[in-house]
Amino acid sequence: MSLLEVAGLSVRTRDGALLVHDLSFSVDAGERVGLIGESGSGKSVTSLAVTGLLDAGLDARGSVLLDGHQIVGAPDRMLRPLRGPCASIVFQEPLTALDPLMRVGRQIAEPITRHRGLRGRDLTRAVAEALDAVALPGERIARSYPHELSGGQRQRVAIAIALAAHPRLLIADEPTTALDVTVQNEILDLLDHLVAERDMALLFISHDLAVVSRMAQRVTVLEKGVAVESGSVGDVIAAPAHAYTQRLVASARLLDDALDSAPSSSNSPGGGDDA
Amino acid sequence: MSLLELQGASFAYRRGGPVVHDVSLSLGAGESIGLVGESGAGKSTILSLLLGLSAPTSGEVLFDGIPLARRDRTLMRRFRSSVQTVFQDPYSSLDPRQRIDRIVAEPLRSLGIATGDDALERVAEAVASVGLERDALRRFPHEFSGGQRQRIAIARAIVCRPKVLLADEPVSGLDVTTRIQVIDVLRRLRDETGLALLMVSHDFTSVAALCERTVVLKDGRVVEEGATGSILSSPTTDYARSLVAAIPRLP
Numbered sequence A: 001m002s003l004l005e006v007a008g009l010s011v012r013t014r015d016g017a018l019l020v021h022d023l024s025f026s027v028d029a030g031e032r033v034g035l036i037g038e039s040g041s042g043k044s045v046t047s048l049a050v051t052g053l054l055d056a057g058l059d060a061r062g063s064v065l066l067d068g069h070q071i072v073g074a075p076d077r078m079l080r081p082l083r084g085p086c087a088s089i090v091f092q093e094p095l096t097a098l099d100p101l102m103r104v105g106r107q108i109a110e111p112i113t114r115h116r117g118l119r120g121r122d123l124t125r126a127v128a129e130a131l132d133a134v135a136l137p138g139e140r141i142a143r144s145y146p147h148e149l150s151g152g153q154r155q156r157v158a159i160a161i162a163l164a165a166h167p168r169l170l171i172a173d174e175p176t177t178a179l180d181v182t183v184q185n186e187i188l189d190l191l192d193h194l195v196a197e198r199d200m201a202l203l204f205i206s207h208d209l210a211v212v213s214r215m216a217q218r219v220t221v222l223e224k225g226v227a228v229e230s231g232s233v234g235d236v237i238a239a240p241a242h243a244y245t246q247r248l249v250a251s252a253r254l255l256d257d258a259l260d261s262a263p264s265s266s267n268s269p270g271g272g273d274d275a
Numbered sequence B: 001m002s003l004l005e006l007q008g009a010s011f012a013y014r015r016g017g018p019v020v021h022d023v024s025l026s027l028g029a030g031e032s033i034g035l036v037g038e039s040g041a042g043k044s045t046i047l048s049l050l051l052g053l054s055a056p057t058s059g060e061v062l063f064d065g066i067p068l069a070r071r072d073r074t075l076m077r078r079f080r081s082s083v084q085t086v087f088q089d090p091y092s093s094l095d096p097r098q099r100i101d102r103i104v105a106e107p108l109r110s111l112g113i114a115t116g117d118d119a120l121e122r123v124a125e126a127v128a129s130v131g132l133e134r135d136a137l138r139r140f141p142h143e144f145s146g147g148q149r150q151r152i153a154i155a156r157a158i159v160c161r162p163k164v165l166l167a168d169e170p171v172s173g174l175d176v177t178t179r180i181q182v183i184d185v186l187r188r189l190r191d192e193t194g195l196a197l198l199m200v201s202h203d204f205t206s207v208a209a210l211c212e213r214t215v216v217l218k219d220g221r222v223v224e225e226g227a228t229g230s231i232l233s234s235p236t237t238d239y240a241r242s243l244v245a246a247i248p249r250l251p
Helices: A043-050 A104-116 A120-133 A138-142 A151-163 A181-197 A209-215 A233-238 A243-261 B043-050 B073-082 B100-110 B116-129 B134-138 B146-158 B176-193 B204-210 B228-233 B238-245
Strands: A004-013 A018-027 A032-036 A058-066 A087-090 A169-173 A201-206 A218-223 A226-232 B002-012 B018-028 B032-036 B058-063 B083-086 B164-168 B196-201 B213-218 B221-227
Touching: A004 A043, A018 A032, A018 A043, A018 A058, A018 A201, A018 A218, A018 A226, A032 A043, A032 A209, A043 A058, A043 A169, A043 A201, A087 A151, A104 A120, A104 A138, A104 A151, A120 A138, A120 A151, A151 A181, A169 A181, A181 A201, A181 A209, A181 B238, A201 A209, A209 A233, A209 A243, A218 A233, A218 A243, A226 A233, A226 A243, A233 A243, A243 B176, A243 B204, A243 B228, B002 B043, B002 B196, B018 B032, B018 B043, B018 B058, B018 B196, B018 B221, B032 B043, B032 B204, B043 B164, B043 B196, B058 B073, B073 B083, B083 B146, B100 B116, B100 B134, B100 B146, B116 B134, B116 B146, B146 B164, B146 B176, B164 B176, B176 B196, B176 B204, B196 B204, B204 B228, B213 B228, B213 B238, B221 B228, B221 B238, B228 B238
Parallel strands: A032 A201, A032 A218, A087 A169, A169 A201, B032 B196, B032 B213, B083 B164, B164 B196
Antiparallel strands: A004 A018, A004 A058, A218 A226, B002 B018, B002 B058, B213 B221
16 A cells, blocks of 8 residues: 555635646655646645645545545544654745744754653754754754754754654655755755655655656646646656646756757857866 | 946945955846856845946946946936846736736836837837737736736836846746746847846756856855856856756756
């Protein structure tokens, strides 16, 4: 059985607009799956629906089985023990996930206490380990408030919190979109390494084909809430079958090619400083 | 000849060190420069110097070869109609309560360039040149997608037929398909009307698709500059190398 099994998931707003329509996909234990889509594709709504975090105004139908537990329609008290040990989310903007008035160390300690029951010196050590795992200098960061950290450091803290309860599935929703490109690269390396080391499953959600292709083995392409194509990342990018995916890949390829074919110094006025 | 130029420009806040240090760059007709750097590199400060919104603490901003004097009203008037800008967020830069024709005509009104039929004609021309239909004119911003709104913002920027367009992350908030369309609009304006373009971006990919030359900034200094293709294929500084290496690529 899959760790995450989404079958016929539909999400509607109160006034009837369909945000996700009849979506099915699965993530096996230890597997890396990508959800690709542009704005309005329903990818973030999907990530919230699979963890039971949908806004009260949104209505989910269909089935989401997380480690065998039905998420759709489940009351919050049933979901709470699953969030953390079963699945955790990292969002695009770490500031929304962090409490601005609480030191980072305490924010990491909270889920560790809740899920692993650690206290006192053991807890302090576990917090230090959690920070170390995301390559942050423990003591200084633990005493800091979120606003004292850079965007990349904050996202590392958010990852440390998400991993505190040793989840079997990590959901990363555009985790690097707000970051500088070199920081993005570091965070992707970190996620890559952590997912492999802990044998976690990864559901990686992004609009960026290049980023998804680096992080996932299989992908599902979403267009306006409908899955139009699924397959291995390599196949989908090399030979997209659906018209929407073809358009998406062609656009991304055009930009990618520009990196190789940008004009060199010969035809630019005032250039000519070849080494 | 250079239309807009920074000569050894530095900028520092009253307390604290310089955020932009000894930056020189020059933009001529039909040229396009990408200003690439990460957060805190000084991109926005340089843009505000180039727009005459703040004055350099040392060095000069030259417009048509003349030092920009913010108190010279005649010069500044000519400057405002010649140097226009497009911002990253097309959602917040368009007044939601105004129709597109009024939004696009705004620079004509505020700079006193054209009124009446003359203004209408120029607005229609600007809207057409960014590839929007004529019926867009009577609609409101919320009726458009992000890419279309960015076209509207570009139409407003070019309606007074500027010589220079400064674009601050103009495609960063857009989906990849729309991003290409907006880049195409900018490229066409440059190639067909000789509009000089300076695009500020953290995204090397968009710069590669549009700009012939690239200036790489770090901590308020120019660390590398040259033809975009040369920097991408053989960056000479460690920083530019790390930027290029970090660009996510398709398999």
